[in-house]
Amino acid sequence: MTELWNWRIEQVRPVEVYPALAEALGRVVMPLAAADPARLPTYAVICDVWQAPGEFATIVDCYGVPERLSEHGSVAALARLLDRNCLLRDDTLDAGRHLLVAPDGTIRPVHFDVRETDDGELLTNQRLCTEADPRCRGWSQCHRSRWAPDSVLPALAAA
Template identity: 90%
Template sequence: MTELWNWRIDQVRPVEVYPALAEALGRVVMPLAVADPARLPTYAVICDVWQAPGEFATVVDCYGVPDRLPEHASIAALARLLDRNCLLRDDTLDASRHLLVAPDGTIRAVHFDVRETDDGEVLSGQRLCTEADPRCRGWSQCHRSRWAPDSVLPALAAA
């Protein structure tokens, strides 16, 4: 079985992502636009990288990722290689809540204002998921996550 990963990166050109992603995953990374399913090596990962509006404007979709590759450790390796903060969705159904992965490998929950546009989802107004924010207290979806408000974890602990 294979997985689909969807990540966002802070201020990086898509052309820089492919080689760093290949190194982070230890796999051949094929751009979706040129991937020929009949000629793909069995260990290849197909990726689509593009620019979107808003914060964390570089979007990365990875298709066919093998189950045995740990997502949190992989995105932490990518953040380190690019020296950029990265985002992935958390485990709640809250569209505003993401996990911020720093180049040093730490992971923490954050929120964004999310707006849908013709060009895709626009993220703005980043803020920490913290008990100091009334929207994250009590019975909020934040407490249903394994990433509780104010938690900061290393990527290896999250894997």
């Protein structure tokens, strides 16, 4: 069984993402546009990288990732290699809640305002998920997550 990962990165050119992603995953990374399923090595990961509007405008989709690879560890390695913050979806159904992965490997929950545009999902107004914010207290979706408000964990602990 393989997995699908979807991440966002602070402004970085897609051409810089592919080699860093290959190093982070320890796998051959094939751009989606160039991947021929008939000639694809069994250990390759297919990725699509493109630009969207707003904060964290570089989007990465990884297809066919082996289950034994840790998503949190892999995105933390990518953040370190690119020296950029990365985002991945958290475990709630809140479209604006993500996990921020810093280049030092720490992971914390954050919120964004989300708006659909003709060019894709627009994320703006980044803010920490914290008990100081009334929207994150009490019975909010934030408390149903394994990433409680104000949590900060190293990527290896999250794996």
